[in-house]
Amino acid sequence: MDPAFPCLHVITDARPGRAPLAVVTAAVAAARQLGATDRLAIQVRVEDDVTDRALFELAAEVVARCRPAGVTCLVNDRLHVALAVGAEGAHVGAEDLPVAAARKVLGPAGVLGATCRDPDAARAAVAAGASYLGVGPAFATVTKPGLPAPLGPERIGAVARAVPGVPIVAIGGVTADNAAELVRAGAAGVAVVGAVAGAADPGEATARLLKVLP
């Protein structure tokens, strides 16, 4: 597995009333303080009704904070915006471009994540060109409605075993208290929204997660 693959993916919460750029700034600063900027990725995620223009402006500001620090920036769903802002890559799921099409848009060097929930889907996503897999929901979450029942660590481990060497990023209800269990089960890292974006101190929350991850 690529040792440089970020083990902590902090996903922005850009819903009304949130402050995604303040959270990103704090997360990057916390990683820098720990000498761990290569272990952090910021995924720019907005609600579906947010315009491309608004996502572009937010993502450009995120890249401006990540690039100088050596933090990976990924854009959720919208490949054209990822390319337009010069992000390292993108993440796609069942409602987005199919993985093979996303890989075609992104090009061979881009980091492309795909959401999977079982071993067969994992093998198919990797064969189609995914660089890493987002696997969840690991545990119950209130951040995103309409998800299937939680997989739990064991079933996330089964997905990891299906695609040896491909980083598995566990997502859904992940906190600093349960992240290590997911890594023990086979995840290379975790992705979080609420644990950082919803924290009173997003920088401290980022540091706590980095300290329990490989």
Ligand SMILES: Cc1ncc(COP(=O)(O)OP(=O)(O)O)c(N)n1
């Ligand atoms: C790391 C990671 N894993 C899964 C997801 C979910 O992506 P997707 O299925 O496309 O759903 P939305 O995030 O678009 O609602 C993710 N974003 N990141």
Ligand SMILES: Cc1nc(C(=O)O)sc1CCOP(=O)(O)O
């Ligand atoms: C965006 C997303 N996708 C999921 C999936 O399982 O596909 S779970 C999720 C939300 C994760 O938020 P939190 O860290 O606050 O639980």
Ligand SMILES: [Mg+2]
């Ligand atoms: Mg999506």
